[in-house]
Amino acid sequence: MQNAEIADCFDEMADLLEISGESPFRIKAYRNGSQVIRDLPESVSQLIGDGKDLTKIDGIGSTLAEKSKVLIESGHLPALEELRKKIPTTLRTLLRVPGLGAKKVAVLHRELGVKDLAELKVACESNLVKDLKGFGAKTQQAILDGMAIAVAAGQRLRRDQADQLVDQLRKHLLENTDVDRIEFAGSYRRGKETIGDIDILVTSQQPESVMQHFCTFPATQEVIAQGETKSSIRVQESFQVDLRVVEADSWGAALQYFTGSKEHNVTLRGLAKKQGLKVNEYGVFRVDESDEKSRGETAPSKSSKSKSPTSNSATLANSISGAEEQSVYHALGLPYILPEFRENRFEWEEDYEARASSIIQLPDIRGDLHMHTTATDGVNSIEEMKAAAIARGLSYIAITDHSKRVSMARGLDAERVLSQWREIDAINKASDTSAFLILKGIECDILENGEMDLPDEVLAQADWVMASIHYGQKQSREQITDRILGAIAHPSVSAISHPTGRLLGRREAYQVDMDAVIQAAAQHKKLLEINASPMRLDLSDVHCMAAIAAGVQLVISTDAHSTGELDAMHYGIQVARRAGVQAEQVFNALTLEQVKLGLKRHR
């Protein structure tokens, strides 16, 4: 059983416990445990096998450790099965309807016997929902309206799609001259591989004007909420965009707060509290004792009609920071934490500053070792790819067209690939290879039977061989893992490309034991690719963390099928940064001279 499967069980536990009205803290413990395990670089199965104590992991106590063990050993979780008997697990889908939380879902189930989205729809259409306590006509209609969103929920934007939307939103907002500062926060700023919603932060002297203008964004399908400081719209079926207008004095605190992640912020606030400080989206505040004692009476109350941010003025006097993001972290005695690190993973560790200072950046990249040409399914020639790479400041590339198994792309057989390599030799010979070199590469398929798609004696003549799986993706975990392990052990193979085969939002990763792949790559000193295509981003950041922890070197490549796609490199860099990858852990951050030597080492 994989970490993600254990995490899924804990998430389901949390949802069902929440619907059954359990203690919010118990629920939080399961949610937190789920995230911790999902992000764990090591496999829980392996840790248990090695006799490691899971309770040493932050967020995992004796109960979750025991449940993990039961899951690993039996594949089942009796506590979860008990819960499922009491609460239909299909009720979880109701939580995806905007405006429905656990409490309302519980009422719908208890009072009307609703078990899933279809039954909820019938109940609303029969006018049964509006008379429930705490519901009303508006809520009933909102549920009906939100049904499609619930069905589409979980659909996230890829980074390239998010970039497009962000550009449009930025352009639209800047049409309003009342907008001063603007920044896109949330998971977008943290560089996550897919984006669930977009958070925009703005400073302005005229918040109302900005809010009005925001809600006229051309692609708006629905204005979900419109207030003085916060508005939300829905675009593209189910995608939510939130805008917050903050005062200049609070800019840094708000940026910190709305960049998240939620888990990072929870820890941050805990750290603040220990120092007698309070952090919220308005700033960092000193909490004096009188504040503490009178909190009940003077806290900015929920019932107060004064909803202006300045309702916090009682505590504003104690403000010690807030205008700039750096100062928020510094006020808490912390170094500035880069947005991509804010996942409550390793940003609090002692070596954080050292790690952050040498984290990989786009300019570290000197070459791109995965790309296609007109010989197969690319749209540009070798010469054109070379020119485009030089224009991007690279000093080497590898041409890695498909092998013959990928017939749809007119994959290369032995004869054609040897002919292409002669062409590359001729191009290199006619130019200064101390300045720029084209490597003779191939993206060779790992066939369904585990063999390589080209003869060993051909592969042995390549400078660079990436091994990939394109067919037989539905094979068993053992079969697929064995195929990849075989490729790693093959003397001519340099790297495994897109190791899990996932296509974001379209196709799940194939079943593969990544622990075994990572161990084998470490043992044979082979590289694993971060495929930078925004459709793939494969390896994921979590697998990257596991790979570098095992001492595996990475290669970040674009898999470009055109000159323009060479620009995708930054997406791969973002994944690597989130995993804390250093430049020296990336093969194609080496200079041309080093790569010439390194190619021999990885073969």
Place this chain on the structure above:
DNA sequence: GCCGTTTTCGGCCCGACTGTTTTCAGTCG
């Protein structure tokens, strides 16, 4: 259910907006 510079019990991040209420609960991020 987890955790400990207040350490085995008693806390656990915090504020905005909406809808259903008549002063607040639920939801969301």
